[in-house]
Every structure is written in structure tokens, then in C-alpha cells.
Amino acid sequence: MSASDSDHETSAPTPAAPASAPAPDASKKRERKPRRGQGLAGLALVLALIALLAAAYGGWRVWRLQQGGAEDTRALSTVQTQLKSLGDKLNALDQSGRQLQQQTQAAQQQGQSLSGQVQSLNERSRSLENAVAGLTARAQSGHDAVRLDEAAMLLRMADERFTLFHDADGAMHAYAMANRVMAEVEDPAYAAVRQSIDRERQALAATHPGQRQSDLDTLARLRGQVDTLPLKPLDAPVEQTGNGFWARVKHAFAGLVQVQRDDGVTPAQRRLAQTLTALDLAQAQAALLAWDPDGYRSALTQADQRLQRDFDGHAVAVRTLRAQLAELRGRTASPAPELGAALSELNNLRAVHGAAMPAPATTSDKGVQR
Template identity: 30%
Template sequence: MSETVVRATEADEPLKKLKQKMDNEQQQASTKKPSQALAIFNLLLIIVLTVAIAAAAYWLWPQWQNMQQQSADTQQLQQRISAQAQQQQNTEQQILNTLSQNQNAQTRQLEQQLTVVERQLNLAQQQVATELQVQIQALRQQVQTKDSAPPRHWLLAETEYLLQLAAKKVWLEYDFATAIALLNTAQEKLIKLEDPSLVLVRQAITEDIEQLSQLSSLDLTQVHLQLQQARKSTLTLPLKQQQTEINTVTKPEVTLKQWRQTLDYYWQQTWRNLFIVRSAVPEDYFSLTNEQQLMLRTSLSQQLLLAQLAALEHNNAVYSEAIQQADNQLQRYFDPAAIAVQQLQQQLQQLLKLDVSRAQPKALRSLGQMQQYQQQLEESGL
């Protein structure tokens, strides 16, 4: 019986080993299933991420290249605009220098012309003075040769000389006031004679006095001095100024995340350099450089100098135009609130009303009548 039990036990031993082996395999299979599923999930996740990264790169890379290209184009455009602005500034500076040199040359030329005119006037005055001295000497000689003549002839000779002197004052010096005084003196001497035969001469003297009284005698020396003083004041007159402030935009940091802000910044900078937008101001307000201020002062002084020359030459059209141009420049470019500017403007308005053209009087009849009367006396032997 014991042998039977032993044999049964030995016969069951392979079954137990096979069952144990199957149990082990089942346990191993149960442990392998979760690990394989995790590996497959990881593999799928990697594949999905790879595909997503590839798709994102395929979509974003052209945009990144486009943004880089636009940024490079913007920088090139900004460099070209800066170069053009610098070139334009250099050109404007050359133009300003050329205009300044031309204005200086014109000013020197006008000053030389003024000097020549003044010299001519001085020479003319000296010639007139010399002629008057010669005539006075001749009159003295005539008086000395007629010492025995009655006082009537002396008065007639003095009257004729006064009439000659009045005619020269009118035609050579255009000094109407002195000519009127000389005619009045001659009239008084004829009144002392109480001679009815002199009525035609006295009537001609009266007509000449009335004619000259109607002509306005302008003091050109006073006009010249006023314009010269106005030229000196142009160096200190205050100009209009208007300073404008331009808003600046801070440059953003160039990063991939802020590419829109960066592109917008360069776009705004490009258009801001081309067109500067600011608040509207009156058209007469300017922001002037030192060269431009000097040009404005020189231009105003040049117009006043031209008015001086025109006044000395009795050219009323050029004189009025120069004064009007100077007044326009004064109103447009200089500060109207300054007292000096207001005073100069009032002075220019007064000078503009003057007529510097030379008056053209009619020929004096008194001298001819007096000479005709003297000839009649010589013919009659009186």
C-alpha cells in the first residue's frame, strides 16, 4: 500500500510541475500586458508630437522668414530715408550759403551805388556853390562899375539877381522854399520903387510864388536818415518763433513673441520720418535757424537800402515797392508784440505815404519879364 501511495505521488508530480509552470506563465503574461500598453501609448504620443512639431514648423517657418525679410526691408528703407534726409539737409545748407553770399554781394553793390550817388550830389552842390560865387563876384564888379548910377538901377540889378538865383534854386536844387523866399524879397524891392511900369514883372513874380507854393518840397535828407536808422534797428528786432515737440515711440525688444509689435514700430518709424504730424499753428510762425534769421534781417535791411537809393534818385515806384516789401516782411517774420517792431511798422507806414518823385514846376515868368523890362530901359536910354 505504501508503494501504491508512492507511485501515485510520483505520478502526480509531473502534473504539479506543469500546473505550476502554467501558473507562472499566466502571472508573467498578466505583468507584461500593462508594460506593453504603456510602451505603445508612448510610441503613439511621440509620433503625434513629431507630426505636430513638423506641421507647426511647416506653417510657422515661412512666416518667420517673411517677418525677417520685412524687418530687413524696413531697415533698408529707414537707411535710405536717413541718407535722403541727410542729402537734402546738405543741399539746403548749400542753398542757404549761396543765398547768403548773393545777398551780401547785392548789399555791398547797393552800398557802393549809394556812395556814388552821394558823391554826385556833393559834386553838384559844389558846382552850384562855385557858380553862385562867380555870379556874386560878377555882380560886385557890375556894382563897382555903376557907382554913379542912381539907387533905382541898383534895386533893379539886385532884383534881377534875386530872380536868377530863385530860378537856379528851382531847376538845379529843387529848393522851392528858398526860391519862394528869394521871390518875396525881389517883390519887396520892386514895391519900394513904386513904379507902375513894373506891374507886369510884379504880376509874374506873384504867379511864380503861387505856383511854387502849390508844390510840396520833400526833405530827402530826413527820409534818408530815417531809413538809415531803420536799417540799423533790423539787427536787434525779435523774430517770430514756434517750437514744436514730436512724440517719440519707445523701441520694443526684438523677440519672436513680439514680432507684431516690432513690425508695427518700424512701420510707424518709417512713416514718421516721411511725414511729421503735429498740431496746426498759424502760418506766420516758424522755427528758424541762425542762418535763416540772418537771411531775414539781411533781406529787410536790403529793402530799406533800396528805398534809400530810390528816394535819392526820386524814383517813387521803386521807393514805394521797397517800403511795401519791407513792411510785408516785418509783419510776416517779426514779432508784432515787440515795441521796436511796432515803432518800425508805424514809421514804414508814414514813409509809404511820401511821394519822393521830383516835382516839375513850370518855367518862371518873372525872370523873363524882368530881363525884358531891363532891355526896354536900355533901348529907351533911361
């Protein structure tokens, strides 16, 4: 409600009291006049209270409206201030957005430039990687070439030591060294060569080189003992049989009279028997060195027959030597192992790899120089 409405309410005319009607007579007029005055007074009081309440309500409404208007004014002022601040912030954000847009454009241009540089660096990096890969391949190839040369030399030396000097122990040692050298080769294509080397080394080990060397030493020692062995006597010794008179006479004259047989065996021929026996033992040595099992057994058999025929079978030295020959004949001589397959396989693989290897490229070197 506005102030004008309240004023209108407060200024509204109060209803006029009704005019008193003329009394017919004075007594009735005196009786009704007090009652009518009291009613008017009460009505006027009620109207006054209503008017007062209306005025109070109007004043209160006016005061509320004034308070509400002040608050609205302050709120409006605050809103205007905030709007102004927001406008300033929007202007600042607009300026910042334009600056950011400019910076973004500059960053895009710089990014394009950096992208070109990165692409160029990638190309150079690939060129460097190709160059390093080429150098690594060359270094690996050189390393493998040196190791393969060393392994081939060791295998050739093992073959020559076994073929020329019959040195199985030395050949086995050379094969072991070649196997260690081949283990350092990084190319997996040469793994089969190591298997061949191991097979040939096992074949050499199956010949029991230690036992062979012991047999050779035994034969050499027996050859030196042949000259000291007693030969078989031409006549058997006279055995004294009985203790009679004639036995004692025969034994007494046995030292004075000796009867010898002339069977054609001279001292030179007896010496020849010793030499031939030594030659039989030397032939057994040669057959053992030459990996000839049949010749080895034949030579030992012939030496034993000479000992039985030409030497004193009752002598301890002769019986001991024949027992040692029998022990040597009882051991089976191993055939010669076949060597050289590993070396041939290594040479063939190197020839194949050398033919398949491409020529070194020069693009990587140009990439490095660039």
C-alpha cells in the first residue's frame, strides 16, 4: 500500500451522525436522548479506533516501504558496482584472450618450425643409426673373422699333429682350444662346426691315448730287455738219476768229456735271433703308431714265437716278457679316427658366407658426414 492510499484512508470522512427526529413530547425526548448520545459516542469511538488503526497501519506500511526502498537502493547500488566490476573483468579477459590468441599463433608458427627441425633430426638420427649398424656389423664381421681364422689354424694343427706325429693328446688339446674359440663367434650359422669339433674330439678320446702311449712305452722297454734275455742252450743239462755206482761214475766223467751236437746254429745266428725279436717288437710299435691293428697283433705273435723258439723258456725274464706280450695282444687296438670334417665344414661355411655377403653401402657414411 502506498502513502497516498494510507492518506486517503486516514482522510476519509467519517459518517455524520443522523439528525435527531423531533420528539412528540418532552418526556419521551428526555428518555431517548441519553441512549442516542451514548450510541453515537460509542460509534464515534469505534470509528476513531478504526481510523487510528488504519493510520497506524498506513504509517507502518509507509515506514516499511521506505525501509524497503533504501534496501533496494543499496542492493541496486551493489549490483551496479558488481556489474561494473564484471564488465572490467570481462574487458580484461577479452584482452587476455586476444593476447593468448596471438601467443597461440606464435606458438603454432614456432611449433611448425620445430616440427621441421625434428623431422630433419629424425632423418639424421636414422642416418646415424644406419652408420652405427654398419660399423657394428663390420666390427662383428672382423671379430668373427679373426676367431674363425684362429679356429681354422687350431683344427689344421690338430690334424697335422695326429697325422704326422700320432699325438692324440696334443690333437685333443688343439680341438678343445678350437671349441673355445668358436664359442666366441657371434654368428649362429657356425654352431654346427662346434658340434663337428666335439665329435672329432670324442673320437680321439675313444682311442684311449693314455693307454696307447703306455703300450708304446712298454714295447720300447721290452726291446731294450731282449739283449739281456738268456738264449736256449744247445744241450740240455745232464740230470743225475739215482745214487748208484754207475751214476756217480757218469757224473764224474761228465765234466771231463762233453759231447756237442752240430745242428748249424752259430753264435752269430743266436745273436741274429735277438735282433729279429727286437725288430718284431719295433714292428709292433710302428703298427701301433700307424693304427694298424692286424699288423700290431701279427708282430706281437711273431715276437712271442721267437721267444719261445730261441730263448730259454725256464728263465724268469723270458716268462715275464712273454706274459707282457700276451697282455698287449689281449687289448683291442682301436682304428684310427677320421679327422678333418670340422675343418672342411668351417672352410665351406666361410666360403658361402663370403659369397653371400653384400658390398658395404656408402649411404650411411654420407648421412654421417651430412
